[in-house]
Amino acid sequence: MSNVSSLGISSLGIVRRDPRKEWIARNRLHPLYHEVINEGLGSVVGPSGLIRKNPHQIGFIGPNGIKRIDRLKGNGADTSNKRHGSAQEVVLPLHVVTTPDFYLVVVPDLVGGRLSSHDKDILGLAHALQGGMEGNGAVVAVCFGDVKETQFDLAGVDRLIHLTGTEFEGFTPEARVAALVQIDTQLAPQHWLFPDSIHGGTDLGSRLAASLGERPATQAWQVIPEKVVCRGAGGSLDIARQTPRIVMVLEECGNAIDETRHEVLPISVDALEIQSAHLIDHGQVAVDPNEIPLAEAEFIVSAGNGIHNWAQYHQTAQALGATEGASRVAVDDGFMPRFRQVGASGTWVTARVYLAVGISGAIQHMQGIGQCEKIIAINTDAGCDMVKRSHLSVIDDSDVILSELMQLAQEYGVNDKPSQENSPEESQNVA
């Protein structure tokens, strides 16, 4: 790694040091200093007879492909071997529960099929609870339907109950609660933990509490084995009470697991008997995406300075059923209204999927999309910051890609009959 030629490699591959050269290299005033330092560095005699240093040849290429200049002139410790070792991935210790004395069951929301940070916090909280209780408990996660999460082990799931089947797909709170009641008789868990969230956790927890006849703790924000503290009276009251069996926990009330791996052993549930549902799901209704506040929108197609055909952009956003966003330049240039601006001086968005078309990714813009999960970039410049941050980048002209996307959307038949499906919304506004 050193660029000082005091290290010679013999024919046997043994590194041989030249102490004299090293000594000269340490002394900048030594008459032979420059010769020793520049040995092998290609110093050139210029046309006027002056010796020229080629600044581009100083230094060496480090292990990460980054150019390094060794100012220690070979006196630094040789770290090449060490570096190799530290690049290895650390394997976290496995937390094993062989025969659990009791169970704590967590029913995560699994928004979009993945554990949300709320879910992970509650799994962490379950482990903290388990640690404070006597005996050896296992944390069970109950998941329904389609699951995309691959890291249950790192989130702290000791046992996993995954219920699949058409009866659990989509909006099926009744079937899910029937399953939870069955799990309750099967495992007799010490506690049930639900995220107190609008993603369905509150609904499921309340239904389970009603059918088990338990008095749940809702909006809990401090949970220890003996006591919970819950918010009451519209958030103006703290209610401290004994920890009941069913607890619905607010956001950020536990710390997610990050130092252990867990087994994720499957538990099967005895045959379920599910009665026909009273609530019949007719799927999500198409809502005019531009009616949704930008900060809440789930899917944003954002336009920047790289859009040249604005009519086409609007059509594509409509065809994809996305909410429109914009960078500041697009707004300043008058192509988009101010309330569509994403970023530090606009709206901080929380979209799950953010499609940035022709946006370079200035820091002021990136601040606004910090909470987005999946970012897709369409840009002509492969080196821009937006591409660095995104999960999928397409390097091409925005016009071309947008027109292809619009075609795909039309073939797929997104938003087939927007006007008709929006009518309930409109009648609601009229009423």
Add this chain to the structure above:
Amino acid sequence: MSLNVVSLVSVGRHPQSGRARRADQDGRAVELGLKLVAKALSVVHVGDPDDPVLRQYAGMGLPSMTILKQDKSIDAVPILSQFLQQEKIDIVLTGVRAESGESSGMVPYLLAHALGWPVVARVADIVSVKDGEAQVLLALPRGQRRAVSVKLPFIASVDHAAEIARQSAFALGLRASIESVESVGEVDRIRVDWQESVAKSRPKRLKTVKAKTAAERFKAATAKPEGGTGKVMKNETPKEKARAIFDLLLEEKVIR
């Protein structure tokens, strides 16, 4: 066939001043009831019949209200379920969560369980009721809506996304007749043991760095959120690129 719709209301609390007020979600529930059956809506409250806040609900255009007279420490659910059982009711509307008391949001669920009815949570609108079946729009996060149909009778909790309650007219409220009904209830025994205090502000979570060496600490301090670039498509045809984007959108279920 005329619908029999009951709206359950509670005394709310203004989030800033803390004064008693018409509860926001309950007001929306009354509004939804008025939309469904106009003045035929019955509005029921368990508590003190002399509470002036109740007149704010009546001021939305109700000729009368029913108050099941009870003390504050009494559990409202058994009284309500008894009351609802007596009459032939099609739809019961409530708020999602009360603004006073425990705020657990369990009332609709407990009533539904006691009556054996389905419960529909977070309703944004009841679009139509036909042939003993209601078409309901549920409010989902991120401004989305889900269409659900449910047979009568059922209990619905009304979300913030529902139509906002109309302004209450003071004189109308004064003129409404308030019918006070005696009822027998039981003291909420579990609640007696609870300690209640003014809400403390929750501590903000700090980013704790569990680094063991200086190099790790340095890395944690300078790390960009989310390391690593994702997939970059450069040399494919535009069709393939667009397909890749579209597939990702489908996989994330943002395109339906």
